[in-house]
């Protein structure tokens with residue numbers, strides 16, 4: 001039995017997989033994001049740990065024998081978050097997350113200090129990445145910065161609590177701007193530019209390699225009989241790729257979670273920073289990937305859902321059957337609630353409803369939000385295609401994949417066939433469990449198959465003209481309103 005743990009932004013998801021790769025159980029525990037100031041986004045590392053323990057204990061309560069028999073654990077997690085620890089491994093402050101854009105000025109500072117950033121990392125310096133966050137802390141919280149002994153990524157903090165080991169993997173480490181992504185090793189130049197050294201960094205192992213063993217006391221708390229091997233694991237997108245079998249060059253998928261990600265596997269490191277495409281290591285050895293990242297995807301729906309006090313599933317159901325005339329009258333929505341990475345790399349961007357009238361009702365707003373996220377994904381796809389990716393069909397994973405209506409709308413907008421795999425909303429946890437299987441000796445090819453397709457969404461020509469017109473308005477709206485946003489700090 002293998003356990004996958006995915007530390008998402010909105011939930012910790014855990015999944016049990018048997019030796020034949022069949023899902024034997026799943027559970028979760030929710031997480032909240034704290035936004036104490038505009039552009040800030042934080043979570044307490046202790047909350048990650050509490051939610052992880054709660055989720056595994058729920059799984060144990062439902063499947064005690066299976067959890068007791070776990071012999072490998074894999075980790076996946078939201079990327080980039082800066083978890084700062086003191087000399088005795090206590091968190092010094094709340095972790096600064098991937099969708100926190102406060103460190104805009106520090107991105108410029110990083111480029112001044114390390115002019116070779118692009119050559120070394122292959123990625124633009126964007127505030128979501130970890131290194132600029134450390135420069136922000138050095139500037140605004142210098143006494144705290146002086147006490148930083150280690151910096152971990154979110155899933156690696158959970159690993160520390162599970163195993164006592166400070167370890168990361170190249171896929172997650174790619175999002176720090178401290179990694180030489182081609183060589184899959186820390187870059188001394190990039191670390192020095194942030195006032196850090198290798199001594200502050202975890203040891204690196206490949207995602208499918210062992211990283212340590214579960215501590216006996218933790219095993220007892222979780223209801224696990226032995227002390228299973230914990231695999232290197234991966235950033236949540238690379239782990240999802242393993243979960244849906246996107247492991248060979250050209251394979252791709254779409255993740256519709258808090259963020260919106262289009263991901264394509266490469267057998268080489270292929271940087272393409274012009275339109276903020278990310279070029280990172282895969283969670284499996286000797287492979288890399290490119291991805292486009294929207295900072296707010298399903299989180300736009302969650303925002304509207306909380307604002308209106310109506311659950312996501314009910315809200316999405318409201319747009320079922322919305323006719324073409326009503327769609328044509330709906331406002332255009334820019335989904336930049338946390339700024340945007342691909343393609344704009346604009347930390348100052350905000351969300352926009354354009355075209356409100358007395359006729360605009362709730363259905364129109366919901367439609368606009370779902371469509372605006374789809375248009376944002378289309379911009380991401382265009383950026384990837386400009387970077388050389390060829391995309392004909394994509395699997396869809398993440399919480400938003402629960403909605404058939406939304407997935408169909410995205411298929412129509414992208415003009416790409418979308419397939420929702422069984423269990424796709426837990427794709428990253430499945431990938432983590434698969435990495436644990438490999439770390440325990442299973443051959444990669446035997447483990448990383450494609451899960452059965454639950455639903456397929458073929459692009460419909462019926463709405464193509466309407467969507468093309470509305471997408472044109474969407475694309476013209478960003479440059480028109482961007483000069484009106486308050487400048488980044």
Ligand SMILES: Nc1ncnc2c1ncn2[C@@H]1O[C@H](COP(=O)(O)OP(=O)(O)O)[C@@H](O)[C@H]1O
Pocket residue numbers: 007008009010011256257258259297298299300301302312313316397398399400401402403406425
């Ligand atoms: N029925 C649904 N239809 C569409 N979106 C949904 C539905 N249920 C949940 N979601 C969205 O899924 C998102 C969470 O997805 P998830 O993949 O778990 O994210 P993360 O990994 O970032 O925690 C939330 O933003 C939520 O709005």
Ligand SMILES: O=C(CO)[C@@H](O)[C@H](O)COP(=O)(O)O
Pocket residue numbers: 008009010077078079080098099128175235236237257258259260261278293
């Ligand atoms: O920042 C990125 C990738 O670069 C995000 O994809 C995070 O990794 C968070 O993912 P979700 O919580 O949306 O799965």
